[in-house]
Amino acid sequence: MFSKEVQNQMDNISEQFIRSRCFLVLAFLVGTVGITAQVQAAEPSIQQLPGPDGKAAITCVVYEPQPIPEGKAGLIVHLYGSGGSHRKNEYNIGREPYATCRKLLAERGYWLVVADLGRYHWMNEKACTQLDAVIDAMITDKNIDPKQVHLFGTSMGASSSLIYTMRRPERIKSVVAVFPITDFTKWLVEKPNYRVPVERAHGITPERRNDALAKLSPLMNVAAFRKVPVMLLHGDQDRVVPIHHSRDFAAALQKNGYPFIFHEVPGARHNDKIARTYQHELADFLTKGIQPDQPASSAEKKQ
Numbered sequence: 001m002f003s004k005e006v007q008n009q010m011d012n013i014s015e016q017f018i019r020s021r022c023f024l025v026l027a028f029l030v031g032t033v034g035i036t037a038q039v040q041a042a043e044p045s046i047q048q049l050p051g052p053d054g055k056a057a058i059t060c061v062v063y064e065p066q067p068i069p070e071g072k073a074g075l076i077v078h079l080y081g082s083g084g085s086h087r088k089n090e091y092n093i094g095r096e097p098y099a100t101c102r103k104l105l106a107e108r109g110y111w112l113v114v115a116d117l118g119r120y121h122w123m124n125e126k127a128c129t130q131l132d133a134v135i136d137a138m139i140t141d142k143n144i145d146p147k148q149v150h151l152f153g154t155s156m157g158a159s160s161s162l163i164y165t166m167r168r169p170e171r172i173k174s175v176v177a178v179f180p181i182t183d184f185t186k187w188l189v190e191k192p193n194y195r196v197p198v199e200r201a202h203g204i205t206p207e208r209r210n211d212a213l214a215k216l217s218p219l220m221n222v223a224a225f226r227k228v229p230v231m232l233l234h235g236d237q238d239r240v241v242p243i244h245h246s247r248d249f250a251a252a253l254q255k256n257g258y259p260f261i262f263h264e265v266p267g268a269r270h271n272d273k274i275a276r277t278y279q280h281e282l283a284d285f286l287t288k289g290i291q292p293d294q295p296a297s298s299a300e301k302k303q
Contacts, residue, residue: 044094046086049115049137052129060134061086061094063102063112074110074148075138076286077131079117079157079164082197086116092154092178097276104283111142122201122216123160131164135171147173150286154178155241155270162218165228174229174289176282179241179270182249183220184213190242219245222252229259231285233278235268259290 045064048057065073080091088094091114093102105112115134121127138144150173153161158180165172181187188195198204204212214220230253234246243264250262263281268274275282284291 044112044114049134052133058130058134059086059116061091061114061116063106065109065111066106069109069143072143072145072148074108074150074287075135075142075144076105076110076112076150076152077134078112078114079123079151079153079160080114081155081157082194083119084157085119086114092157092272093152095272097272097274098279101275101279101282104280105286108283108287110148110287111138111144113138117160120156120197120201121160122156122198123163124201124203127160128164128167132168146171150174150176152176152282152286153180154272155180159184159218162225162230163216166218166221166224169224169226169228172228174231174286175225176231176233176286177246178233178275179235179238180218180232180245180249181241182218182245184217185210187241187245188213191240219249219252222249222256222258225253225258225260226256227259229285229290230261231282232260232262233265233274233282234263235265235270235274237267238270240270261285261290 044061047060047062049060051058078091078093080093084090084092092098093112093114102112113134115131117123117127117130123131135144135149139146139149149171151161151164153159153176155178158177159182161175161177162180162182165175184198188198198216199209199212202212202216218225230249232246232250234241234243236243246262246264250260253260263278265274
């Protein structure tokens, strides 16, 4: 048996212990609810944006900024790879290697939109006018700053981002191109299985093939990027789009003194994993631009 004084002390200690435990449990539950709410808030919505001349709507995946800015916001349009769409897991930037990048863009007040322009559009004229309509709708409805519209593409989408910029250089602030095709004449010899979908998308016939493919190739139209910074990300083990496409384009940009960043990643293949360790840099490039002390080109093992 304990004395009454000791017993009271033990009761007080026990009560304090129970209270501290309850507080910790409550704090955990509140934190969990907050985290859950944050994750749910970051989930995208499917929206139908008006097409060219108000005709057939364009299905888009829309990620809102967190929070939505009171003033003008920025816009990132993502263009997916060949065979992709707006459906879950069918567009590159919605996948795990880009999760941190998506979060950073949202926190910095940028809308992220994935426009479904078709599985094999290759930025043909129809896709180009559809993208015009998507950008116009976002500027009108979401208070987007027209001077803060950026493109972020992978593979077919990377080439399409560059092609769109070639046609509309005044509309685009900057471009991220992850393993892009920059010389279609060479690439369709390297990968002949893609000749039919590319030439079908653009209505290219054998008689006008050389001229048409040259007009599609960013490498032959470098002047369009005089004022549009480009970030290139490409693996040296890419078997779908050989590394020379980014190397040659970067060399042409450098020769002309145009703004660019090129990361050649040793050992990386044609896979979204290439972006995992560059997510902060991707977000910084899109939201802050090229920094004065940033090297234009690098080859480093960051996989």
